[in-house]
Amino acid sequence: MTKTDVVRTIRRSKAAARPPRHAGFWRRLLRRPVAIVSIAFIALDVIASYAAPLLTPYDPVKQDLKVVLQMPSPIHWLGTDTYGRDELSRLLYGGQQSFEGVLIALVVLAVVSIPLGLAAGYFRGWVDFVVSKISEIVLALPNIIILLVVLTIFTGSMTVAMVTFGLLGSAGLIRVIRGATIAVREELYVDAARVSGLGEGIILFRHILPRVLGPIIVQLSLFGGIALGVQVGLAYLGLGTPPPWPTWGLMIQEAAGKILTNPWLLVPPGVLTGLLILAFGLIGDAARDAMAEGQSRNVGKSTRKLDRERLELAAAAELAAPGRPIDLDTDVVLSVQGMSVQFEVDGERSTVVHEASFEVRRGETVALVGESGSGKTVSSLSVLNLLPANGFISAGHAYFREVDILTARPHDMDPIYGKRIAMISQEPMAGLDPAYRIGNQLDELVRRHHGLKGAEVRERTLRILADVRLPDPEAVAARYAHELSGGMAQRVVIAMALVGEPELLLADEPTTALDVTVQAEILDLLRDLQREREMAVLFVTHDLGVVADVCDRAVVMQQGRIVESASVADLFARPRHPYTKALIAATPSLVQLPDRGDAVPAESSQA
Amino acid sequence: MLKLILYRLVMAIPILVVVTMIAIILIGFAPGNAAFTILGSSATLEQVHELEHKLGLDLPWYEQWLRYIGGVLSGDLGTSYINGAKVADVLGQRLPVTLWLVGLSTIGSAVLGVGLGTLSAIRQGAWGRVVDVVAMLGLAIPGFWLALALVSVFAVDLHWLPAIGYTDLFKNPGQWMLHLILPVISLSLAGFSVIAKTTRDAVLDVRSRDFIRTLRANGMSRGSLLFKHVSKNAGVNIITVISLTFITGLTASVFIETVFSLPGLGSQASTSSLAGDIPMVEGVALYFTVIVIIVNVVIDIAYGLLNPKVRAA
Numbered sequence: 001m002t003k004t005d006v007v008r009t010i011r012r013s014k015a016a017a018r019p020p021r022h023a024g025f026w027r028r029l030l031r032r033p034v035a036i037v038s039i040a041f042i043a044l045d046v047i048a049s050y051a052a053p054l055l056t057p058y059d060p061v062k063q064d065l066k067v068v069l070q071m072p073s074p075i076h077w078l079g080t081d082t083y084g085r086d087e088l089s090r091l092l093y094g095g096q097q098s099f100e101g102v103l104i105a106l107v108v109l110a111v112v113s114i115p116l117g118l119a120a121g122y123f124r125g126w127v128d129f130v131v132s133k134i135s136e137i138v139l140a141l142p143n144i145i146i147l148l149v150v151l152t153i154f155t156g157s158m159t160v161a162m163v164t165f166g167l168l169g170s171a172g173l174i175r176v177i178r179g180a181t182i183a184v185r186e187e188l189y190v191d192a193a194r195v196s197g198l199g200e201g202i203i204l205f206r207h208i209l210p211r212v213l214g215p216i217i218v219q220l221s222l223f224g225g226i227a228l229g230v231q232v233g234l235a236y237l238g239l240g241t242p243p244p245w246p247t248w249g250l251m252i253q254e255a256a257g258k259i260l261t262n263p264w265l266l267v268p269p270g271v272l273t274g275l276l277i278l279a280f281g282l283i284g285d286a287a288r289d290a291m292a293e294g295q296s297r298n299v300g301k302s303t304r305k306l307d308r309e310r311l312e313l314a315a316a317a318e319l320a321a322p323g324r325p326i327d328l329d330t331d332v333v334l335s336v337q338g339m340s341v342q343f344e345v346d347g348e349r350s351t352v353v354h355e356a357s358f359e360v361r362r363g364e365t366v367a368l369v370g371e372s373g374s375g376k377t378v379s380s381l382s383v384l385n386l387l388p389a390n391g392f393i394s395a396g397h398a399y400f401r402e403v404d405i406l407t408a409r410p411h412d413m414d415p416i417y418g419k420r421i422a423m424i425s426q427e428p429m430a431g432l433d434p435a436y437r438i439g440n441q442l443d444e445l446v447r448r449h450h451g452l453k454g455a456e457v458r459e460r461t462l463r464i465l466a467d468v469r470l471p472d473p474e475a476v477a478a479r480y481a482h483e484l485s486g487g488m489a490q491r492v493v494i495a496m497a498l499v500g501e502p503e504l505l506l507a508d509e510p511t512t513a514l515d516v517t518v519q520a521e522i523l524d525l526l527r528d529l530q531r532e533r534e535m536a537v538l539f540v541t542h543d544l545g546v547v548a549d550v551c552d553r554a555v556v557m558q559q560g561r562i563v564e565s566a567s568v569a570d571l572f573a574r575p576r577h578p579y580t581k582a583l584i585a586a587t588p589s590l591v592q593l594p595d596r597g598d599a600v601p602a603e604s605s606q607a
Numbered sequence: 608m609l610k611l612i613l614y615r616l617v618m619a620i621p622i623l624v625v626v627t628m629i630a631i632i633l634i635g636f637a638p639g640n641a642a643f644t645i646l647g648s649s650a651t652l653e654q655v656h657e658l659e660h661k662l663g664l665d666l667p668w669y670e671q672w673l674r675y676i677g678g679v680l681s682g683d684l685g686t687s688y689i690n691g692a693k694v695a696d697v698l699g700q701r702l703p704v705t706l707w708l709v710g711l712s713t714i715g716s717a718v719l720g721v722g723l724g725t726l727s728a729i730r731q732g733a734w735g736r737v738v739d740v741v742a743m744l745g746l747a748i749p750g751f752w753l754a755l756a757l758v759s760v761f762a763v764d765l766h767w768l769p770a771i772g773y774t775d776l777f778k779n780p781g782q783w784m785l786h787l788i789l790p791v792i793s794l795s796l797a798g799f800s801v802i803a804k805t806t807r808d809a810v811l812d813v814r815s816r817d818f819i820r821t822l823r824a825n826g827m828s829r830g831s832l833l834f835k836h837v838s839k840n841a842g843v844n845i846i847t848v849i850s851l852t853f854i855t856g857l858t859a860s861v862f863i864e865t866v867f868s869l870p871g872l873g874s875q876a877s878t879s880s881l882a883g884d885i886p887m888v889e890g891v892a893l894y895f896t897v898i899v900i901i902v903n904v905v906i907d908i909a910y911g912l913l914n915p916k917v918r919a920a
Binding site for chain 2 (some may be wrong): 140146151152232233237238256277278301303304389414417426431432433434447482602
């Protein structure tokens with residue numbers, strides 16, 4: 001379908017031209033107790049400040065020299081200051097100027113940055129250029145000092161100061177909105193809205209603004225907290241409304257003067273300011289979490305606790321069903337016995353691999369086949385003892401020669417990784433450290449696995465790169481990952497796995513991310529390397545064509561269970577499980593295959 | 608990378624133009640204000656006009672600006688409205704105090720923040736959450752208030768440290784250090800908390816990337832993974848937030864130096880602002896802007912060293 005087709009289709013269905021539902025953002029935000037408490041706390045303080053005449057009998061300015069510097073009491077709940085003025089009353093009235101300041105800064109911030117950010121991101125071109133350059137300049141200004149310059153000229157005007165602060169803050173928010181707008185504008189429904197003849201203004205404010213509201217709310221609430229801190233700070237310096245009218249900053253300044261005798265006076269204005277700033281910050285955090293709901297990145301349990309739980313699980317597994325260590329006289333390299341794997345999400349565990357059992361022998365290539373989500377990648381990571389932090393092996397055993405990987409601790413695996421088991425990752429580019437040259441990464445492994453020094457290291461590195469048939473090893477070694485093509489990167493990743501001359505190689509979808517032509521080359525390379533070195537290979541894939549091409553045996557997984565396990569020839573000739581049959585039927589290159597022993601799909605047959 | 612640095616330097620021109628113009632433009636919006644501040648509200652209109660003429664405030668704005676820029680280029684930032692002192696001399700003397708204060712607190716918060724952040728990313732659990740608590744405190748507690756609270760406890764009650772003042776490093780290094788401890792701590796909390804949080808998130812993020820797993824599975828040592836591969840990849844974010852810490856510390860020095868009566872640029876700006884001494888405040892603004900520009904260039908170079916993609920640009 002071309003783009004115009006898409007637009008035409010969408011135009012026909014009017015519903016699709018509406019932006020996706022986002023009312024959800026507010027609902028998700030207000031479902032968070034932290035957000036509700038914070039909003040309520042701020043609201044309560046605002047109300048209390050303006051309702052102060054109703055709440056307190058004391059005049060915030062009137063002095064009463066009979067009761068100076070009293071500590072909190074039933075009469076003066078927060079005590080009195082140097083002139084006998086009621087501290088609570090001053091605190092309540094003092095809030096008025098702070099909240100006005102924050103409101104002014106927020107309104108200026110929103111009014112300036114929302115239209116400019118939307119326009120820059122939506123129209124791009126010269127509008128974007130001008131807006132972005134101006135923001136960049138403003139962002140480089142030292143904001144507090146600029147406020148001081150302003151207050152030097154507009155003496156004592158907190159309003160002018162907070163307007164200025166809002167303007168200075170706009171530069172940052174414009175950038176955020178611009179970025180979010182650029183991302184949204186390319187989406188289809190905007191195209192659709194444009195085609196159906198809506199004005200630019202309506203598109204911007206009705207269709208794009210709701211989508212970028214999340215980041216705006218986050219920034220506004222964070223900025224609210226900062227503005228409050230700055231407002232109180234400036235008043236503390238004496239740059240705001242002159243005394244005797246109370247402001248929190250002036251109250252802190254007065255308290256600082258009495259710090260030798262009455263440090264208590266620091267507490268009420270300071271703590272209230274801090275709590276309010278915190279409330280603004282927590283609203284911002286909650287809004288950010290509400291935006292990213294479902295992809296929470298919490299720190300979870302401590303790694304030590306997880307390690308302990310793993311060992312307890314392994315001990316329980318051993319007790320429930322003792323493992324059968326590999327008989328070292330046989331050629332079995334890997335023996336997985338009744339292995340179950342669980343993942344813990346939000347405190348709940350779900351089993352993703354159920355009692356998997358299979359073996360891999362020396363020099364043999366075994367396929368682990370299944371669609372995505374079948375548990376094949378998780379199984380292969382378990383065998384490497386490299387499950388993510390929230391993954392657990394809950395039952396069974398996985399022996400690699402004499403080692404039980406289940407009970408292995410990180411340092412037990414040190415002598416195994418690279419030398420005995422190695423791995424090729426799915427995305428070749430993501431498998432290489434982007435910050436170091438290829439040669440540097442390989443050198444490090446060469447040094448570690450072969451104990452070489454000096455010039456020999458690089459020599460060996462280049463030889464390994466030549467082994468994976470990279471045409472110009474020296475040039476490749478001098479490059480960074482982002483300077484390689486996908487095929488070259490995958491050869492480098494293979495080279496990396498080969499450095500330690502491992503007995504078992506785990507290849508997780510090593511060709512999926514590559515172009516079709518490159519796929520065939522990489523498969524050839526893997527097959528040749530495997531034959532030359534008599535490596536065992538566990539080949540994780542969803543592609544039965546690949547299985548037929550390079551594997552000896554196949555283990556078929558469906559929904560975390562092994563449903564069939566057979567030699568490749570048998571599997572294609574006489575698939576027993578319906579799922580296997582469905583998989584074979586769904587692989588076009590295999591369907592027309594004649595029923596012959598060595599099932600090799602026509603397309604990728606190169607051997 | 609040269610291109611990037613060159614770009615920074617070119618952008619410095621409009622930034623400096625804006626900074627040097629701000630005061631002059633604002634005075635145009637509020638005629639008489641500046642002179643009134645200096646003379647007091649009882650001044651007559653005549654006195655105000657006379658003073659404005661003396662200070663050159665009655666000239667058209669572009670002429671004032673050209674004069675100012677001419678001065679700046681020859682190292683002359685004008686003279687104080689209040690006591691006639693040369694702005695460049697006064698600020699030149701005060702610069703080291705601010706650089707010590709902000710520099711030490713940036714280094715301190717960077718070392719502790721990166722340490723705590725890394726530890727919490729590796730250990731997770733309670734250690735991971737400590738960073739959230741620290742971040743909350745750093746966000747909520749205004750630095751100048753923390754400064755006053757620290758003075759109240761450590762200077763007034765315990766007499767461990769001096770409450771205010773400053774001693775030159777070369778006159779008495781011991782006293783110099785004692786006088787800087789509380790200011791540096793007060794200025795560091797905010798930066799420390801942000802650096803710790805950023806470090807934790809960056810390290811967690813990098814550790815979950817594919818290449819870390821691939822390198823580990825192929826035999827890279829755990830030490831090398833953390834100290835070489837994770838650190839360099841997480842470094843870009845961490846360096847960014849450290850540079851921001853320095854820049855916000857610079858502006859926050861206005862408050863902290865005032866609390867501790869440190870003779871730095873920040874306290875000068877705040878007293879001069881109260882006194883209506885425009886050339887002095889303007890001079891501090893110019894100093895700070897130049898420092899920010901220098902920091903940004905240094906950061907660009909650091910990016911280039913950490914990230915090969917930037918270096919190629």
